[in-house]
Amino acid sequence: MQSFTPAHRLKKADEFSSVFLFKKVRFGVYLKIHFKPNGLENSRLGLVVGKKVHKRANKRNYMKRLIRELFRTNQPNWNTSYDVIVRVHKLFTPETFSTLQTEFLSLTKLFNK
RNA sequence: GAGAUUAGUUUAGGCAAUCGCUGGUAUUAUAAUGAUACGAGAGGAAAGUCCGGACACCAAAGGAUUAUGGCGCUGGGUAACCCCCAGGGAUGCUACUACUACGCUUACAUCAAUUCUAACGUUGUCGAGUUGACACUUAUGUACAUUUGUACACAGCGUGCCAACUCUUCUAGUUAUAAUUGCGUAUGCUUGUAGUAAAUUAGUAUAACGGAAAGUGGCACAGAAAAUAUACCGCCUUUUUUAUUAAAGGUAAGGGUGAAAAGGUGCGGUAAGAGCGCACCGCUUAAUUAGUGAUAAUUAAGGCACGCAAAACCCCGCUAGGUGCAAGACCAAAUAGGUUGUUUAUGACAUCGUAAGAUGGUGUGCUAAUCCUACACAUUAAGAAUGCUUGCAUUUUUCAUAAACACGGGUAGGUUGCUUGAGCUUAAAAGAAAUUUUAAGCCUAGAUGAAUGAUUGCUAGCAUGAAAAUGUAUACAAAAUCCGGCUUAUUACAACUAAUCUCUUCU
RNA sequence: GUCCUUGUAGUUAAAUGGAUAUAACAGCCCCCUCCUAAGGGGCAAUUGCAGGUUCGAUUCCUGCCGGGGACA
Numbered sequence: 001m002q003s004f005t006p007a008h009r010l011k012k013a014d015e016f017s018s019v020f021l022f023k024k025v026r027f028g029v030y031l032k033i034h035f036k037p038n039g040l041e042n043s044r045l046g047l048v049v050g051k052k053v054h055k056r057a058n059k060r061n062y063m064k065r066l067i068r069e070l071f072r073t074n075q076p077n078w079n080t081s082y083d084v085i086v087r088v089h090k091l092f093t094p095e096t097f098s099t100l101q102t103e104f105l106s107l108t109k110l111f112n113k
Numbered sequence: 114g115a116g117a118u119u120a121g122u123u124u125a126g127g128c129a130a131u132c133g134c135u136g137g138u139a140u141u142a143u144a145a146u147g148a149u150a151c152g153a154g155a156g157g158a159a160a161g162u163c164c165g166g167a168c169a170c171c172a173a174a175g176g177a178u179u180a181u182g183g184c185g186c187u188g189g190g191u192a193a194c195c196c197c198c199a200g201g202g203a204u205g206c207u208a209c210u211a212c213u214a215c216g217c218u219u220a221c222a223u224c225a226a227u228u229c230u231a232a233c234g235u236u237g238u239c240g241a242g243u244u245g246a247c248a249c250u251u252a253u254g255u256a257c258a259u260u261u262g263u264a265c266a267c268a269g270c271g272u273g274c275c276a277a278c279u280c281u282u283c284u285a286g287u288u289a290u291a292a293u294u295g296c297g298u299a300u301g302c303u304u305g306u307a308g309u310a311a312a313u314u315a316g317u318a319u320a321a322c323g324g325a326a327a328g329u330g331g332c333a334c335a336g337a338a339a340a341u342a343u344a345c346c347g348c349c350u351u352u353u354u355u356a357u358u359a360a361a362g363g364u365a366a367g368g369g370u371g372a373a374a375a376g377g378u379g380c381g382g383u384a385a386g387a388g389c390g391c392a393c394c395g396c397u398u399a400a401u402u403a404g405u406g407a408u409a410a411u412u413a414a415g416g417c418a419c420g421c422a423a424a425a426c427c428c429c430g431c432u433a434g435g436u437g438c439a440a441g442a443c444c445a446a447a448u449a450g451g452u453u454g455u456u457u458a459u460g461a462c463a464u465c466g467u468a469a470g471a472u473g474g475u476g477u478g479c480u481a482a483u484c485c486u487a488c489a490c491a492u493u494a495a496g497a498a499u500g501c502u503u504g505c506a507u508u509u510u511u512c513a514u515a516a517a518c519a520c521g522g523g524u525a526g527g528u529u530g531c532u533u534g535a536g537c538u539u540a541a542a543a544g545a546a547a548u549u550u551u552a553a554g555c556c557u558a559g560a561u562g563a564a565u566g567a568u569u570g571c572u573a574g575c576a577u578g579a580a581a582a583u584g585u586a587u588a589c590a591a592a593a594u595c596c597g598g599c600u601u602a603u604u605a606c607a608a609c610u611a612a613u614c615u616c617u618u619c620u
Numbered sequence: 621g622u623c624c625u626u627g628u629a630g631u632u633a634a635a636u637g638g639a640u641a642u643a644a645c646a647g648c649c650c651c652c653u654c655c656u657a658a659g660g661g662g663c664a665a666u667u668g669c670a671g672g673u674u675c676g677a678u679u680c681c682u683g684c685c686g687g688g689g690a691c692a
Contacts, residue, residue, distance in 0.1 A: 333638040372675030
């Protein structure tokens with residue numbers, strides 16, 4: 001089921017820091033993905049988009065929405081449920097969206113069934 | 114008329130499908146979340162946080178004063194304003210008028226210079242040199258007084274001028290004609306160029322636009338003088354001298370300095386000058402008239418006394434209590450703690466010592482937990498009743514410690530504040546406008562690691578293209594308690610307004 | 621979210637509203653030395669940006685831009 005409810009969000013600071021401390025990272029040109037398998041029914045997503053990527057809020061919000069959409073469409077294919085934190089460290093726009101999509105899929109190929 | 118640029122105002126594409134997200138309403142299940150259906154879901158600046166408010170809490174009897182900050186032409190609008198509308202004056206820019214200078218075109222006449230040609234002229238003229246005379250200059254010497262001056266004599270160099278002689282060149286010079294250039298006068302320039310202290314008229318733009326005649330301070334350098342005016346070069350008079358040399362006095366027109374020079378321009382006037390007098394303009398004061406008022410106009414008087422800067426201090430008038438929705442209100446876990454309440458348990462012991470105290474035991478702390486060791490702390494007081502062995506025991510109250518439960522505060526967390534409002538749309542009325550009033554209709558985001566997205570199709574539009582068609586479908590930027598403004602960002606699309614420039618046509 | 625503070629050579633600082641913006645260290649060039657060090661001389665700033673007030677602005681005023689910090 002391709003849905004995205006509040007149960008799919010990482011919210012507390014403890015949850016974030018536990019994923020960071022697990023120290024499993026995958027790098028790409030635009031993204032950095034921290035992940036940790038959790039024992040829950042759902043995978044959960046956390047996003048980090050810093051002000052250094054772009055100064056304006058509308059561009060940062062756009063990037064967050066795109067990543068959330070990719071997470072929503074792809075996470076039912078994963079073998080178990082993970083806690084995932086995606087960090088953006090380069091600006092992308094609607095023109096570079098397709099390269100971002102291929103990058104995200106290659107980075108999350110590990111999780112697939 | 115067309116195009117471009119700049120500035121400003123308005124607008125900020127539409128319809129549909131699939132998969133998702135956040136609220137709302139209804140139904141239904143479960144017990145607080147799920148399912149189904151319906152309908153809603155980002156701006157003109159949501160931004161910057163620069164002003165003004167609503168709202169909430171805190172403080173505060175009421176009033177006044179002081180300090181500090183803000184504002185500052187007039188009238189109106191507004192809940193309020195560093196906001197808006199209208200007006201006043203000021204300043205800048207553009208054009209016009211007037212004046213000045215320069216340039217160009219054409220014409221005229223005369224003068225000057227240069228050139229060409231012709232005539233006259235060669236007993237001439239120009240240049241250079243030598244000699245001499247005179248004048249200036251004055252070393253030096255002598256005499257007299259004494260740190261220097263006076264008188265006399267006076268060489269040489271140099272300068273000026275005159276005379277004579279010598280040398281060199283071959284045309285100088287005069288007259289006439291023509292050409293060129295310059296000056297002058299007049300005319301025109303179908304926007305020629307540049308400027309103008311105080312000014313005229315029109316248009317347009319700008320803004321922290323009270324007071325410099327309450328007081329204190331400032332105005333570098335330059336310059337005579339920088340705010341109590343003053344006199345460098347000058348101008349004039351008188352006296353003086355061989356001499357425009359010197360002295361005294363008058364003056365501030367002109368020059369010079371500076372960002373700024375003590376009302377401006379013109380005429381008269383004067384020895385030269387001066388608001389000394391007059392005309393126009395500006396300034397000050399008073400009166401009258403017009404206007405709600407800022408202010409304007411007119412008249413009279415003054416005769417310049419009053420330079421700039423308050424975005425230096427300051428003075429005058431008006432105005433402001435503080436903190437911000439993370440305000441504030443409510444519910445409330447674990448752990449710890451509470452001058453709270455109830456119940457239960459334990460304790461207030463032994464030896465030595467006159468006493469102070471010491472030792473041991475017991476308890477608590479230190480540990481994730483247990484034991485040992487070390488360390489730290491505590492080991493305390495008072496009253497009543499009953500019994501008898503009369504100073505002991507028991508009971509009880511108070512006290513201390515521990516545990517449990519309750520209570521209240523309160524953290525994490527949650528709920529609320531939260532969106533019906535100085536609201537929006539339409540119409541009518543009042544007003545010059547900002548704006549206001551009335552009537553009818555409407556409900557239009559509310560997130561919290563923070564929703565409003567992704568994909569696809571059609572289409573308005575834009576670009577390319579003869580067409581078919583192809584491409585693009587976009588600028589600046591996203592709510593965070595809510596409103597009114599200001600400031601800043603943006604032209605992608607479309608419309609309108611103004612200014613400037615270019616091109617074309619007509620007169 | 622509400623506030624405070626600050627911006628000057630590469631760095632750290634200075635400056636009365638008055639003219640080529642000052643000093644130290646670092647950098648570059650030249651001199652000195654056989655070479656280096658030390659020493660001497662020079663260069664290097666659109667005073668964050670844009671407006672305004674003023675005869676004149678690093679300084680005064682306004683608006684933007686950036687840096688740092690505080691509260692909870």
